[in-house]
Amino acid sequence: MITGRVLLLNFSYEPLGTVGVARAVCMWFRGKVFVEENDGANVLRSPSQTISVPSVVRLRTYVNVHRKRNESTMKRARIYIRDKYRCQYCGDHRHASDLTLDHILPRAQGGESTPQNLATACVPCNQRKGNRTPEQARMPLLTSQRYLSIGLDRVLLCHYAESKPEWKKYLFMEEFEVEQKIAA
Structure with missing residues (x-):
């Protein structure tokens, strides 16, 4: 089969x-x-x-889908995939064991642990940024906030689509690929 x-x-x-x-x-x-x-x-x-x-x-028929608000299942791995295992501050590609999740708006300043507020960071960049926003730390994000806001379910579909180019038009990936190239 x-x-x-x-x-x-x-x-x-x-x-x-x-x-x-x-x-x-x-x-x-x-x-x-x-x-x-x-x-x-x-x-x-x-x-x-x-x-x-x-x-x-x-x-053949429309199915009404109720999406769960909490996308915590496999959140860390999905965010690493979304960010392509690249630190969003210095741009270094790293192995998952050498990466951390950084709160863009720190929790101490009211930030939540949502995919839109989390970015992949290497340990040195995460420590350097500390408990500050990227602006306060003068460490701009390499990827736009708009790209970071895509749903984690869609991230996995886009990951699969890298080996299936015929999927790209159904996932509207061209727009995000152009945006990532500009940010890189």
């Missing part, structure tokens, strides 16, 4: 997450989804038919 992930879109083209290839094919056979993009390289064969492996599927 072919393994891999398939991007699942709501009827409105809103990304919902990923499903396995087998589940996507079952959903297609049951008439639950439209196939928007095919893998192109892989096919599934049965005695009576051959089908291309889907890469992006879209639900």
Whole structure:
């Protein structure tokens, strides 16, 4: 059986997450989804038919999704992925064990532990910044606050999309890629 992930879109083209290839094919056979993009390289064969492996599927009906406000599940790893394992103050790429999460607005000044207020920092930069804002410490962020505000669920989808270029148009990644290149 072919393994891999398939991007699942709501009827409105809103990304919902990923499903396995087998589940996507079952959903297609049951008439639950439209196939928007095919893998192109892989096919599934049965005695009576051959089908291309889907890469992006879209639900045939709209599903109302209630997003959880607390995105704490795997927050640290997702923030490292969002920031591409790069210190947001000096730009150094580091291993996860050499990185910390920094509160952009320190907790002592009313900052919360939300993904929008957390940035990846190396230990020396985090210690140098201390209990100050980036402006107070004269350590500007290399990535814009707008980019840091994208949801952590979307971060994982964008991470998967690095190896699946056909997903990019459904995740609206081009805008963020341009913004990151400008910041770098």
